[in-house]
Amino acid sequence: MSKRTCLAIVLAAGEGARMRSARPKVLHAVAGRSLLAHVLAAVRGAGTERAAVVVGPDAQAVADATRRVLPSADVFVQHERRGTAHAVLAARGAIEEGFDDILVIFGDTPLISAETLRRLRGAIASGASIAVLGFRPADPTGYGRLITNGHRLVAIREHRDASDLERTINLCNGGLMALRGECALDVLDRIGDRNDKREFYLTDAVAIAEHMALEAVALETSEDEVRGINTKAQLAEAEDVLQWRLRDAAMEAGVTLVAPETVFLCADTKLGRDVVIEPNVVFGPGVTVDDEAVIHAFCHLEGAHVGKGASVGPFARLRPGARLGAKSRIGNFVEVKEGEFGEGAKAGHLAYIGDGKVGAGANIGAGTIFCNYDGKNKHRTEIGAGAFIGSNSALVAPVKIGDAAYVGSGSVITDEVPAGALAIGRGRQVNKLGWAQGRAKAETKAKAETKAETKAGKPAKTAPAKPKPVKTAKTTARRKTAKTKR
Ligand code: UD1
């Protein structure tokens, strides 16, 4: 069979009022990725050559997000919200180009898999004109019901238009549909708005196809996959479903999750074999962890690469651009961003490493700070291989520290340190010999004097002396008036 072409139309013109949010519904995220991006990833995975996203009239943000996620996608505007079929027809221009398969997907069903989209396409390839994705929800209230006759799907009845008998059907419309490109416009153009809501229902396509003697079929999937998101609570439910998918897939691939329910992954998190993730670790977008690395408890990683066999945390933060070499070690309360941290390098407790390069085997002592920001610009710090930075040092960028150089603890380093040198940049220590003894003597003497004076009825010397008022022209004047009043 020659390869079939496919257009995916993603409907995202809904208002999403129930999210109670200033942000368009499809731009809310689960597993670190917008609902729209999840759907577009599935679309791409299903081997579609073209995607069309239908957005509402004021949805510039959705259009921008579409172009970012899938630059090849077309954006169409549905100027009036007149139903799902009306929304599909907003992409008429794309449909007219002529594709073998047309997929219609709701932008708010992020859990849909590429595999299921391929199954829908498969039904069209095997001869059906319409394939609808059905599911059996625990509670079918509100969903369109799939009305079948043998294995033929003859109609979809929206809940509000369904009879009591039809409402007992628990096979429901998941909202996804595939249409044969050849007859898609023919069918879609016949859909009218003669219903309660005066909307053009995409679901009417099925009864119309039946009328035209075109075959429609229903495929079934799990409720999870077609979970639509309308509220923040449903967003959290989808997050949970997705997190378990990601955790299960990671464990299946050989990752050890000590307490999987406490680890939060992103859709694009890449974890190698024999990676160990301890409890309470959060992955933001763009993280890759190579084989055998250990992420200890309570770490937060985003846009970072952790090399093979490296050790991170507990309580470490890797920010975008952090690249840790193989067998490197990042200790507790260490933050690393933008830059390379060499193979086998180490950073102790409470360090900040940003905008720089740390050579292989270098050792960064506790409390070391890369002072990379001068209030306006960021500057680089470069530390050579095998260098040793004493604890509590401030490296004021731009600065370079040569291979195998040493920096004494507590230094503020502002100038280049040549390879192999020792740099000490701190106030010199002064020892005052016998000082403690001298102080003790002075104190005893003072105490003795106080005692003697109290006996003699004199005020104690230790009583705080009243501060003498400073005489200025003003204070003198005030005193004078006070006197005259008296
Ligand atoms: C729809 C189905 C219903 C199915 C349910 C599954 C129709 C008529 N009904 O109902 O059979 O059981 O989904 O969740 O298709 N949209 C637009 N423009 C519009 C209207 C809708 O872009 O004018 C988009 C929405 O943004 C949303 C999708 O289409 O992504 C579905 O619309 P919605 O109003 O949520 O349909 P339901 O009533 O849930």
Ligand code: CA
């Ligand atoms: Ca819906």
